[in-house]
Amino acid sequence: MAESTKVAVPYPWQRSAWQQLFQQFENSQLPHALLFSGLEGVGKLQIARSLAQLLLCNQPDHNLGCGKCKGCNLFNAETHPDFRQVMPDPGKQIKIEEVRALQSQIYGSAQMSGRKVVLLGPAELLNLNAANALLKTLEEPPGATHLLLFTHQPSGVLPTINSRCQLLKLPIPAREQSIQWLTAMAGDQAADLLEAARGLPVKAFSLLDGELMAAREQVQNLLSELAAGDIGPVGTAQKLNCQPIEQVCHLVIEFVEGRVQASTGAMDGGEAGDDRQQAWLAWQRQTGGLLNFRDKVLALLAKVRSGANPNPQLALESLLIDYQRLS
16 A cells, blocks of 8 residues: 655745745754744644644655654644644633643653644733743743744734744735635636735635635625615624624624725825825724724624623624724
């Protein structure tokens, strides 16, 4: 029987970041803690998993894990004894019990390759007790242990954790790279999907899920109808309440940020002189209102993620009343 091969490979737009990591690995200069930072949908988890597999591989091949050795097979089966992954369920935080559980593992001896690897994130979801407990590990890591953290919102990560990690920022790739990658899987839909995902290729790929596309379309249509006065906040909240509230928050934020981006683009040209000044002042008022509204949605999202259980109908009604006033 042919031997199976499965290798975690960084995305094409991550080539430069990967070369930097591999050079550090090859020169035994890889830091014990890395923090991968970038917008959700840019591919942080993929490059982090690629590095984890490389670190646990018994015989790296062409700058990657080989995909065939015992270490790679166990990694792919999620059963490697020296690998621990800590990622919360949607709407949950990372708690101190989870950090203590991984600490009890990594402070023991490695069972296979000599290295131990932790993949943890999003780091902004560490509650305060969990973050403080992890800080002790970052300050005094056990030998041959690598902690690979990732974050969608760097500002939400404690500065003390940030300062003890090497930060690796992953920007949004060039549109041409993303289109080329997406076309292989999505064909003619690639450009539309990328536009819907605001340039984030991994997020665009997730939109191939028809249910998510339908949910996004529902949010966009309802907010447009609300702004036009065709439906009220209560009715809008009732229709949106069929979706998980965390998903609604994400889609509302995406819609609002899309409006801000579109209005900013419209200001790049246009009138001159007094007319342009008036247009600029109007744009500032509109954009400021939209960003304040987005912050309210982010606050609700943080509340949900903290374990709070607000009444979805009432929470959405309150937000939508604000949006209607803004519109």
